[in-house]
Each structure stands twice: as C-alpha cells, then as structure tokens.
Amino acid sequence: MSTKISFDGVGHTFPIRGSHDRLTALEDIDLDIADGEFAVLVGPSGCGKSTLLDLLAGLSAPSSGRILLNGEPVSGPGVDRGIVFQQYALLPWRTAQGNVEFGLEATGVPKRERAERAREYLELVDLAAFADRHPHELSGGMKQRVAIARSLAYDPDVLLMDEPFAALDAQTRESLQDELRRIWRRTGKTVVFITHGIDEAVYLGQRVAVLTSRPGRIKSIVEVDLDREAADDIRSTPEFAQHRHEIWSLLHDEVVRAQEQEKEAVSA
Numbered sequence: 001m002s003t004k005i006s007f008d009g010v011g012h013t014f015p016i017r018g019s020h021d022r023l024t025a026l027e028d029i030d031l032d033i034a035d036g037e038f039a040v041l042v043g044p045s046g047c048g049k050s051t052l053l054d055l056l057a058g059l060s061a062p063s064s065g066r067i068l069l070n071g072e073p074v075s076g077p078g079v080d081r082g083i084v085f086q087q088y089a090l091l092p093w094r095t096a097q098g099n100v101e102f103g104l105e106a107t108g109v110p111k112r113e114r115a116e117r118a119r120e121y122l123e124l125v126d127l128a129a130f131a132d133r134h135p136h137e138l139s140g141g142m143k144q145r146v147a148i149a150r151s152l153a154y155d156p157d158v159l160l161m162d163e164p165f166a167a168l169d170a171q172t173r174e175s176l177q178d179e180l181r182r183i184w185r186r187t188g189k190t191v192v193f194i195t196h197g198i199d200e201a202v203y204l205g206q207r208v209a210v211l212t213s214r215p216g217r218i219k220s221i222v223e224v225d226l227d228r229e230a231a232d233d234i235r236s237t238p239e240f241a242q243h244r245h246e247i248w249s250l251l252h253d254e255v256v257r258a259q260e261q262e263k264e265a266v267s268a
C-alpha cells in the first residue's frame with residue numbers, strides 16, 4: 001500500500017515564557033502512515049500528541065524535519081485534511097444540517113449540492129432524523145457525530161482526530177468507536193487518531209504508535225492483529241487483553257516519568 005503521510009525527523013519546540021530557553025515538545029519523529037490506514041497515537045499527558053496533529057494539520061510548521069502528505073511537504077491547512085477535536089466546535093446558531101453545510105461553504109460547493117451532501121453525511125452518521133436540531137438539542141455523542149459528518153462532507157483524504165470521544169460516557173464512546181470503524185471501512189479514509197485510552201487504541205487501530213514522555217519520540221509501534229469476526233465482544237478476548245497489556249507496559253514507565261516532569265514544573 002502506498003504511503004500517505006510521512007513524518008521525517010520531525011521535532012518541535014516552543015518558547016518558554018520569561019526564559020530564553022525553549023521547550024522541546026517533539027524530537028526526531030519518524031513515522032510513515034499508509035493510504036487507508038487507521039493509525040492511533042498514544043502517549044502520556046503533555047508528550048506532544050496534539051502538537052504532532054497540529055503540525056500535520058498545517059496549523060504550525062515543525063521546528064525541524066518535515067511532514068509529507070502524498071509526497072508533498074505540508075505547508076498549511078487544507079481541505080485534504082479534516083479535523084475532529086475533543087470539543088465539538090459546532091456553531092450553536094446553526095442546525096446539524098447547517099453545521100455540516102458550513103464546511104462545504106468554504107470549499108465553494110454550490111448551495112443545492114451542499115444541502116444534498118450534508119444530508120448524505122448526516123445519514124452516514126445516523127443523524128438524518130436530527131438534521132433540523134440545534135447543537136443544544138443534541139446529546140454529546142450526537143454533537144460529535146455532527147462534527148464527524150462535517151469533517152467528512154468535504155471529502156478529505158485524511159481524518160485527524162484529537163481525543164474526539166474523551167468527553168463522552170462509556171456507552172456512547174463505544175458506540176461511536178463502532179460507528180467510526182464502520183465509516184472508516186466504508187470510506188477508505190486514512191485516519192490518525194489520538195487517545196489516552198488503551199482500550200480505545202486497541203479497538204480502533206491497525207497500528208498503535210506509543211510515544212515517550214516529553215520530548216515525545218516514537219517508543220514503539222504495535223501492530224494490532226485481531227480477528228474481529230471471531231467474537232461478538234472482541235474486547236473480552238485473550239488477544240485483545242494481550243495487545244492491551246503490551247501497550248500498557250510500554251506506556252507505564254512513560255506515564256510515571258511524565259508525572260515526575262509535571263511535579264518538577266510545578267516546583268520550579
């Protein structure tokens with residue numbers, strides 16, 4: 001399968017307030033993601049996951065190294081990448097339909113086609129019946145489905161998801177995980193998904209990249225090899241538990257180190 005995204009020696013630093021030093025958030029990230037792959041990034045708090053996604057989204061430029069999308073350096077945001085954040089970022093004064101159409105307005109899709117396409121993507125996330133509702137009339141899970149529909153409606157190549165289900169209750173999260181896998185299989189998009197949840201990573205990812213504590217580096221990449229047809233409840237199988245434990249073990253030391261870093265930062 002062809003490579004869709006390449007992180008090639010990517011590093012990123014931020015200025016530290018009141019100091020001439022800089023904080024190294026990411027260091028020497030090398031990672032290739034294939035066209036159509038579902039890649040998950042996990043790592044301790046503050047290790048640079050969101051920074052990595054922002055760089056891929058083109059919201060900022062890496063301090064070192066380069067990021068290639070379809071072989072071309074990322075030089076800014078583009079409609080080839082859809083982003084879904086933890087917070088829904090929906091426009092409160094627009095209906096679900098209006099929110100999905102909003103993404104299409106910027107891309108110059110004619111009005112009638114916008115309405116049709118928004119309808120189609122609301123159907124894809126099972127929300128056609130709620131097209132006329134405003135965000136305050138929707139549950140958290142529904143809002144996040146609208147956000148996913150909005151990102152998919154302008155047909156990006158790549159879907160970037162930064163802890164999109166973190167604010168949801170456990171049942172809603174699991175049903176959205178199923179829905180996302182179904183959408184991914186149906187659309188063939190490349191997905192880069194950030195999470196704190198090990199179960200979520202194993203359930204969703206074809207590969208899970210585990211990052212170190214700050215500065216974030218790739219510690220290990222775990223291939224998730226599950227026979228999803230074999231069990232109704234895949235999360236309770238021994239294979240699932242084995243993958244879960246492998247990632248947990250890789251993360252454990254990094255989380256301890258990240259907590260120490262946090263304590264040092266508070267007492268500095």
Ligand SMILES: Nc1ncnc2c1ncn2[C@@H]1O[C@H](COP(=O)(O)OP(=O)(O)OP(=O)(O)O)[C@@H](O)[C@H]1O
Pocket residue numbers: 014015023025043044045046047048049050051052214
């Ligand atoms: N604009 C900024 N200016 C200065 N420091 C920043 C900035 N953005 C992020 N950082 C720092 O860079 C490091 C990485 O942050 P980032 O948000 O990418 O981590 P993360 O892994 O996504 O964390 P979490 O899992 O808690 O969301 C943190 O130490 C953070 O404080």
